[in-house]
Amino acid sequence: MRRFGQVIKVKPEKLAYYLELHANPWPSVIKKIEDCNIRNYSIFLFNDSMLFAYFEYVGNDFEADMKRMAEDKETQRWWKETDPCQETLGINPGEWWHNMKEIFHC
Amino acid sequence: MRRFGQVIKVKPEKLAYYLELHANPWPSVIKKIEDCNIRNYSIFLFNDSMLFAYFEYVGNDFEADMKRMAEDKETQRWWKETDPCQETLGINPGEWWHNMKEIFHC
Numbered sequence: 001m002r003r004f005g006q007v008i009k010v011k012p013e014k015l016a017y018y019l020e021l022h023a024n025p026w027p028s029v030i031k032k033i034e035d036c037n038i039r040n041y042s043i044f045l046f047n048d049s050m051l052f053a054y055f056e057y058v059g060n061d062f063e064a065d066m067k068r069m070a071e072d073k074e075t076q077r078w079w080k081e082t083d084p085c086q087e088t089l090g091i092n093p094g095e096w097w098h099n100m101k102e103i104f105h106c
Numbered sequence: 107m108r109r110f111g112q113v114i115k116v117k118p119e120k121l122a123y124y125l126e127l128h129a130n131p132w133p134s135v136i137k138k139i140e141d142c143n144i145r146n147y148s149i150f151l152f153n154d155s156m157l158f159a160y161f162e163y164v165g166n167d168f169e170a171d172m173k174r175m176a177e178d179k180e181t182q183r184w185w186k187e188t189d190p191c192q193e194t195l196g197i198n199p200g201e202w203w204h205n206m207k208e209i210f211h212c
Binding site for chain 1: 109131147148197206208212
């Protein structure tokens, strides 16, 4: 199992809509997340301006599973709603959510 | 089970020492964390300046367990090392780590 901690900005003017989407996420999207071996996925809001995500990956090929998720039509439809609410931190080229380094676990 | 997402600043000049401490945490401190019903505790580093923590609380009285942890001599000795490495965000009075709101879970 691999643990992930990620961070991204949320646009203040889109925050209410982002919260609304995540209070009632689409069942098709949740099903695909699970199907792609993601478990225990939480998103936390910091200071009405940043999102911190935590999840666990229980599969054997993360890149392949993420590719499969990105190819899913319902997920694409969901991201079309959520992406405009977010703004990448631009720390690493090609990253949307920024992957943080885990420095401790127990 | 309750999930927590927390955030705090880490002082750049103390980062190396903080990482060193958390790469080899004291067994007595880990034991107390578990004894106080904390599970699956991860800390992630963002931008060499902020720490993001995720953990799960599996007990029945979080405040009592945190009080018990704070009274533990070994934990106090650990915090004497870690506290000077950190700086609270000062968002809520009395908070050290800032508790974020969970806006999504699956």
